[in-house]
Amino acid sequence: MNYYVVxxxxxxxxxxxxxxxxxxxxxxxxxxxxxPDIVLSIGGDGTxxxxxxxxxxxxxxxxxxxxxxxxxxxxxxxxxxxxEHLMALIIQPAPASKLKIVQYPLLDILIxxxxxTESHLALNEFTLKGVEKMLVAQLNINDEMFEMxxxxxxxxxxxxxxxxxNKSLGGALLHPAIEAIQIAEIxxxxxxxxxxxxxxxxxPKHHHCDIxxxxxxxxxxxxxxxxxxxxxxxxxxTMVSTQKVRFARYRPFPFWDRVRxxxxxxxxx
Ligand code: NAP
Numbered sequence: 041m042n043y044y045v046v047x048x049x050x051x052x053x054x055x056x057x058x059x060x061x062x063x064x065x066x067x068x069x070x071x072x073x074x075x076p077d078i079v080l081s082i083g084g085d086g087t088x089x090x091x092x093x094x095x096x097x098x099x100x101x102x103x104x105x106x107x108x109x110x111x112x113x114x115x116x117x118x119x120x121x122x123x124e125h126l127m128a129l130i131i132q133p134a135p136a137s138k139l140k141i142v143q144y145p146l147l148d149i150l151i152x153x154x155x156x157t158e159s160h161l162a163l164n165e166f167t168l169k170g171v172e173k174m175l176v177a178q179l180n181i182n183d184e185m186f187e188m189x190x191x192x193x194x195x196x197x198x199x200x201x202x203x204x205x206n207k208s209l210g211g212a213l214l215h216p217a218i219e220a221i222q223i224a225e226i227x228x229x230x231x232x233x234x235x236x237x238x239x240x241x242x243x244p245k246h247h248h249c250d251i252x253x254x255x256x257x258x259x260x261x262x263x264x265x266x267x268x269x270x271x272x273x274x275x276x277x278t279m280v281s282t283q284k285v286r287f288a289r290y291r292p293f294p295f296w297d298r299v300r301x302x303x304x305x306x307x308x309x
Contacts, residue, residue: 041069041070041077041078041130041131042069042070042071042072042075042076042077042078043064043069043070043071043072043076043077043078043079043080044071044072044073044076044078044079044080044095045057045060045061045071045079045080045081045082046079046080046081046082046083046087046090046091046094047081047082047083047087048082048083048084048086048087048109049083050083050109052109052120053082053083053087053109056082056107056109056120056123057080057082059123060080060082060123060127063123063124063127064127067127067131068131069130069131075098076095076098076102077101077102077103078102078103078104078105078130078288079091079094079095079102079103079104079105080104080105080106080107081104081105081106081107081115081116082106082107082109082116083108083109083110083116084108084109084110084111084113084116085106085113085114085115085116085204086265087106087116088104088106088113088115088116088163089115089163089164089264089265090265091104092104092163092264092285093163093264093265093266096161099161099283099284099285099286100283101286102286103139103141103286103287103288104285104286104287104288105118105126105130105287105288106118106287107119107120107122107123107126108120111302112298112301112302113302114200114203114204114298114302115200115287117293117298126290129290129291130288130290137290138290138291139288139289139290140288140289140290141286141287141288141289142216142286142287142289143284143285143286143287144163144198144199144200144216144284144285144287145198145199145200145216145218145219145220145221145245145280145281145284146161146162146163146198146280146281146283146284146285147161147162147165147166147196147197147198147201147221147278147279147280147281148160148161148277148278148279148280148281148282148283149161149162149166149196149263149276149277149278150276150277150278151261151273151275151276152273152274152275152276152277153270153272153273153274154272154274155272160263161263161281161283162197162198162201162263162264163198163200163201163264163285164197164198164200164201164204164205164264165195165196165197165198165201165204165205165206165262165264166195166196166197166261166262166263166276166278167193167194167195167196167205167226167260167261167262168193168194168251168253168259168260168261168273168276169192169193169194169226169259169260169262170192170193170257170258170259170260171257171258171259171260171269172257172258173255173257174190174191174192174229175189175190175191175192175193175194175253175259176188176189176190176234176253176254176255177189177194177251177252177253177254178251178252178254179194179223179236179249179250179251179252180249180250180251180252181241181243181247181248181249181250182247182248183250186237186249187235187236187237188233188234188235188236189225189228189234189236189251190228190229190233190234190236191225191226191227191228191229191236192226192227192228193226193227193260194223194224194225194226194251195209195211195223195224195225195226196221196222196223196224196249196278197211197221197222197224198216198221199214199215199216199217199218199219199220199222200216200285201264202214202222203299203302203303206222206224206240209224209225209226209240210224210240211224211240212240212242213299214242215295215296216295219244219245219280220242220243220244220245220280221242221243221249221278221279221280222240222241222242222243223240223241223242223243223249224240225237225238225240243279243280244280245279245280246279246280247279248277248278248279249277249278249279250275250276250277251275251276251278252274252275253273253275253276256271257271258270258271259271259273261273261276
């Protein structure tokens with residue numbers, strides 16, 4: 041089996057990555073940056089975003105696994121002291137292996153500029169924000185004008201990204217089995233001219249949302265952790281992607297358990 045490791049770069053993650061390489065070589069796994077079957081992310085959820093984008097062209101066959109070296113994450117759910125147990129599960133032959141591949145929805149982002157179109161894929165979310173001025177943008181849903189937005193920006197997230205930036209914006213947490221995207225406002229201003237819904241909206245598969253920013257201003261676009269400063273954006277279309285990300289699950293860890301552990305804690309009354 042070919043594998044690759046993406047680590048956060050801090051001492052604990054580097055040490056754990058080193059330990060994993062030793063175990064992997066002992067069990068005949070091959071380190072392969074070109075075409076890995078399995079990619080380990082060692083660090084946090086942010087590290088998984090880096091791993092996902094590093095191998096974005098190969099997500100149809102790669103299975104991702106996350107080990108956290110800080111707090112429990114949504115993408116990184118194995119603890120450092122479980123690395124040997126994890127390795128034993130990874131190398132188990134197929135029939136005996138408890139491996140289950142779970143697939144989570146992704147967000148397609150199609151940006152139309154003055155020079156053409158470009159497409160991106162997000163694991164967490166896409167955001168569009170104003171820089172010197174507020175963002176003023178028309179929002180269309182399924183080619184019908186929906187609202188005229190004025191405020192700091194707009195965040196469109198995947199179900200697995202719903203626990204990240206979207207949550208800080210008051211968005212709902214979406215189970216990743218739901219194939220949908222969520223639109224959340226970032227500090228909208230509402231008056232007689234600019235009126236927005238004010239609530240997060242969840243769009244099903246096959247629906248799309250177009251954003252038409254007004255004025256030739258600079259905007260900050262983000263796709264997960266990648267930010268860019270742009271002044272050539274004409275419109276942005278977002279929808280549930282036909283592609284999915286694949287995570288290797290060797291034991292059950294239900295989404296709502298992860299939500300409870302991350303945001304509520306363990307304490308029992
Ligand atoms: P970062 O500062 O390392 O990450 C920000 C935080 O988001 C980290 O604590 C990270 O967890 C956590 N995170 C990432 N994906 C998550 C997920 N799906 N569910 C729950 N928490 C998640 O920055 P970065 O590495 O460049 O990551 C970019 C991400 O930061 C964006 O995708 C966005 O979701 C998030 N962000 C959040 C806010 C906000 O909440 N106000 C603002 C901007 C960006 P780890 O510590 O485990 O890595």
